Amino acid sequence: MEVVSHLAASISHEVRNPLTTARGFIQLLEQSHLSQEKRKQYIRIAIEELDRAQAIITDYLTFAKPAPESVENLNVKTEMERVIDIVRPLANMNSVEVQTSLIPCNVKGERQKLQQCLLNIIKNAIEAMPNGGTLEVYISIEKDQVLIRISDTGVGMTKEQIERLGEPYFTTKGRRGTGLGMMIVYRIIESMGGTIQIASEVNKGTQVSLYLPLTQSLHTPSVEQKRDAFVAL
Numbered sequence: 001m002e003v004v005s006h007l008a009a010s011i012s013h014e015v016r017n018p019l020t021t022a023r024g025f026i027q028l029l030e031q032s033h034l035s036q037e038k039r040k041q042y043i044r045i046a047i048e049e050l051d052r053a054q055a056i057i058t059d060y061l062t063f064a065k066p067a068p069e070s071v072e073n074l075n076v077k078t079e080m081e082r083v084i085d086i087v088r089p090l091a092n093m094n095s096v097e098v099q100t101s102l103i104p105c106n107v108k109g110e111r112q113k114l115q116q117c118l119l120n121i122i123k124n125a126i127e128a129m130p131n132g133g134t135l136e137v138y139i140s141i142e143k144d145q146v147l148i149r150i151s152d153t154g155v156g157m158t159k160e161q162i163e164r165l166g167e168p169y170f171t172t173k174g175r176r177g178t179g180l181g182m183m184i185v186y187r188i189i190e191s192m193g194g195t196i197q198i199a200s201e202v203n204k205g206t207q208v209s210l211y212l213p214l215t216q217s218l219h220t221p222s223v224e225q226k227r228d229a230f231v232a233l
């Protein structure tokens with residue numbers, strides 16, 4: 001709950017800033033004595049700020065629905081397939097081949113948040129391969145944890161860049177990036193009791209490994225589920 005309200009508070013803050021700036025510059029356009037050059041400049045800034053607001057919404061709210069979310073058993077394979085469907089056009093645009101090796105397994109979490117987190121990682125992977133490459137998505141079970149591994153053959157990162165990953169506003173994409181995508185990822189994985197490992201080499205590629213606590217399969221109900229089913233009868 002704590003995480004949810006903090007996230008909601010930061011979204012409104014992050015979106016409000018560029019909207020306020022855009023509004024300010026549009027207001028300046030009302031002045032009659034403006035040169036054509038200034039007018040163009042103000043319009044450009046206002047559009048850039050609106051694009052920024054949109055990028056922030058993409059990082060935080062792609063899957064958001066009006067209904068409040070609740071923690072449930074999620075099949076990682078199903079959620080991953082949904083996200084891959086969404087990014088496929090972006091992958092095609094960048095000539096990125098998508099390879100998957102997915103097994104069904106369950107974790108506890110909020111559906112929208114898990115999807116948002118997977119989206120932000122996969123979007124980074126595809127953006128790291130502007131001239132094509134391979135995106136590999138792999139799910140396995142390691143003891144009592146689910147391993148989700150997302151690998152790309154893209155530009156990679158230096159040691160310094162890896163260390164700054166997840167730091168708010170850290171981006172190497174200039175105006176095209178908000179530097180909020182990975183911060184969201186770290187927050188969500190932490191809230192799910194998971195951990196993140198990054199391996200990357202410049203000009204070779206990057207591997208993001210998420211470890212999440214495995215929960216009982218939907219097909220073999222837990223003691224509590226059996227008891228709840230009994231009570232429901």
Ligand SMILES: Nc1ncnc2c1ncn2[C@@H]1O[C@H](COP(=O)(O)OP(=O)(O)OP(=O)(O)O)[C@@H](O)[C@H]1O
Pocket residue numbers: 055059120124125128152154155156157161165166170171172173176177178179180181182183205206
């Ligand atoms: N798979 C990757 N390959 C190479 N660099 C990456 C990868 N993932 C993240 N990075 C680096 O980490 C930075 C921060 O990523 P993050 O997702 O937080 O922000 P962003 O991608 O720059 O902006 P946004 O997510 O809003 O589009 C990126 O700008 C990039 O330099």
Ligand SMILES: [Mg+2]
Pocket residue numbers: 120123124181182
């Ligand atoms: Mg990103």
